[in-house]
Amino acid sequence: MAEFLDLQTAIQSTVRDGDVVALEGFTHLIPFAAGHEIIRQQRRDLTLIRMTPDILYDQMIGMGVARALRFSWGGNPGVGSLHRFRDAVENGWPHPLLIEEHAHAAMAAAYQSGAANLPFATLRGYIGTDHPNVNSQIRQIVCPFTAERLAAVASIRCDVAVIHAQRADRNGNVLLEGILGVQREAVLGAKRAVVTVEEIVDDFGPRSPNTTILPSWVITAIARVPRGAFPSYAQGYYPRHNGFYLAWDEISRDRDRFLAWMQRYVLDRREVLGPDCLQGVAA
Amino acid sequence: MAEFLDLQTAIQSTVRDGDVVALEGFTHLIPFAAGHEIIRQQRRDLTLIRMTPDILYDQMIGMGVARALRFSWGGNPGVGSLHRFRDAVENGWPHPLLIEEHAHAAMAAAYQSGAANLPFATLRGYIGTDHPNVNSQIRQIVCPFTAERLAAVASIRCDVAVIHAQRADRNGNVLLEGILGVQREAVLGAKRAVVTVEEIVDDFGPRSPNTTILPSWVITAIARVPRGAFPSYAQGYYPRHNGFYLAWDEISRDRDRFLAWMQRYVLDRREVLGPDCLQGVAA
Amino acid sequence: MNVKPATRSETMIVAASRALKNDDVCFVGIGAPSAACNLARLTHAPDIVLIYESGTIGTRPNVLPLSIGDGELCDTALTTVPVPEMFSYWLQGGRISIGFLGGAQIDRYANLNTTVIGPYDAPKVRLPGGGGAPEIGAHCKQTFITMALNRRTFVDQLPFITSFGHGRGGDHRRSLGLTTAGPTRVIADMCILEPEAESKELTVTALYEGVTRDDVTRECGWPVRFADTLATLPAPSEQELRVLRDLQERTRIAHGAVAA
């Protein structure tokens, strides 16, 4: 059964140095507040997994949290490069980053097969591309019926999955809606799951019978963190702060400027980010 | 794009003798009216696929529509045997029925991999059971990462999938909710898809962003058939007629009684079944 | 209050319900398992999570379903997921603590047959088949089996293993790579049997009130063994019987009303 904890305790009790961790979210519901707490707690040597390591992972990588990254698209969505990610890969700053690079289809399938407790996922993937030449974790499998050759990738099963959702009820069940990404699969494939939520309600009330709900008994800890996805968004609560994504390109280009921003807006304060987090740094 | 047709035309233009056909529904939304139309049109040599061939398939098998059946549980849910299915398997009446027998998990996975255009599905299945000894379509596959041996089954990709749903909008998009079974997978893995619906609405109106909707462009034909799932049910429209399921045990036990019922309630009339369909036959 | 004594079938359901804990997550089948799980929920295990293979998670039906997918199960569920997801993420995913199975036949190692009587290719009786049972037996942390005990159901040799229990006994289960416990309890209508620790042969560990060793020996299709210390199962309490009978009466009326 899920325990209701404050964010600091939730992260402290679930995320350990060296863990394999996925903070998932496909543009929507990215668990920024939880990721910032991991940075504040100075976790080290994490293997980070995510389809779309975006600004949050750029920050975590730049702050030296990660030893390795399994991913499929490492950019600032709609804006361009992730400069901290690039600096780690190109220059080993703040230290070298091992990468295991996939395509979206393979990552998504690996999350599915992980949630299904299978050791690998099969897909018609990587045909003619160079990915298998640089990633030994992309292998071949032969269909026992048609003899076709297909791609196989190892399942994703994390030590900890961290997601953000719209709401929990008092029993610790969690509802999410909108763009769902691979969050359910990340949670169901993980040993421990931490969920931050916009609010806690007495009851979800009338709803579609097929509403996306994670039951309490698959979750380790729930923390109420309003605006916990900012500058990403929570459908029905607040929109994506596209301006922040645009501004991050400048903030993150330079190591010192990046460190100054992290010090001021993440390390030196415990509140979640708000629109004021561009003060003193935006052009 | 889906075409709106009457049921007779929809079946006539999509289901051909010898086709591989799935009329799916897991207890809920079973497309009885469409199946009865197939019987009336005297289709022959169909390979029928369904996880839970229940009364509808009992009727189709008893009326000689099927040449083969791929299934995972062939009973009258909560009641007992399917006597027409048994008669076909045990005595070859009205003619022999080839069976390819699976477990639910394998059928569900095969529908998924069919919808995903993969040739096979992998599962941790059939461990220690006798199914692989009687079904050459259950094979082994070795994980290229862990060397574990897992079960593989061929994907399900039908010529025609037939389902019943709550409603379509005027553009031919189809909404279903409640117990969803494998209907979406059956449709997405099929060459042609026929959907009967309780009603056609101007617009689905306000709804969850993740509502289960099949877009018009994956559907071949839509027919408006109110009560088209009776004596199964349509969540939000009418309940399951459990009494019919109980009564079917008696009706179907005897070949002549079965034929008389089919003549009276399916062949001699074109309307969908109603509660009156037990008149003259119920105990 | 004067309560009619429990039938053997009722005693079996009550015994099964008592085996369930408040924090269990149960994969429920139709019939006795469904009655037992809901009885547990309505008595000592109010928070027990009930899952039916039709996809309904955390369901709290007011009447027992006739089928595995009655609307009542969906109406009262926390949520309902598609069937492929139920079998992949939830069952195979290892999320279920207790699976409930029944069957047409069981052998001394708690293997089950629900497929066929006689040869597979020339069956004497074609049964419905496995459905969810093969993987329920494999992936739930443990399974309970409920079945009436008689010479047709408790047999020396199965014509077909639909759901693997302890195979040929001993460490057969583990040798196939199964990490779950498998059948840990058979709740029959005369007694409870449990696999002996080493051999995994089913052994009678408790008799119902009024049932003798001879009764069990006579009805069992193999020379059944008894534990050294044999318990007598306390009879169903008045409260258990009342809740169960109310539930079954509500069910009868509900299904009758629909049938009428």
Add this chain to the structure above:
Amino acid sequence: MNVKPATRSETMIVAASRALKNDDVCFVGIGAPSAACNLARLTHAPDIVLIYESGTIGTRPNVLPLSIGDGELCDTALTTVPVPEMFSYWLQGGRISIGFLGGAQIDRYANLNTTVIGPYDAPKVRLPGGGGAPEIGAHCKQTFITMALNRRTFVDQLPFITSFGHGRGGDHRRSLGLTTAGPTRVIADMCILEPEAESKELTVTALYEGVTRDDVTRECGWPVRFADTLATLPAPSEQELRVLRDLQERTRIAHGAVAA
């Protein structure tokens, strides 16, 4: 009405939008593809189905999304499915008629690189990577590519093939088991290129107004070939430009407002 002449980028978007039909189902990427698809929807192809890899099916955004998963896409979609389903049932399932791709680099056989400049293990520039592109290129019935044409983008040799186009040309695609058509059109900001029927080498088939052969030859990183009959693409109409600029203005205001 006096409309400012089209920029090359606008001409490219308009040319791409014209290539789309009312019954297409498009897998849309961010940037020029998104602008082109929505321009088509707002002009000659009102029923075109737009799908973004975040799971939004049949979306009709009022402003262009900045990211592939902006709330606007979900708010205006017919429905939104989980990402694994988008890639398995919809893309790999073969349900998409047109995939739109861009990239950092393209070669003469319409292979694309969005992974790395320089050696993979010691990159000069680490690019974002493939995302959906490898399988968009494989599974859509055909793909369109939009890219600005210059010597940095149209290159002789790719350091990495992120998305396979026509490989080394000829029947390379088919020989790998791909049954889809692959890149059928490259809509650049100076001209349109199409794979030559046999060799599959990209060949200029139409020039934009005011662009000469020499302009294209000078900017292209390989000795580019021209079709025997070279069309001149009609300039964007006033209506196309107005709709596109209105869309981009709405977008600017919407994103600016959020940024403020």
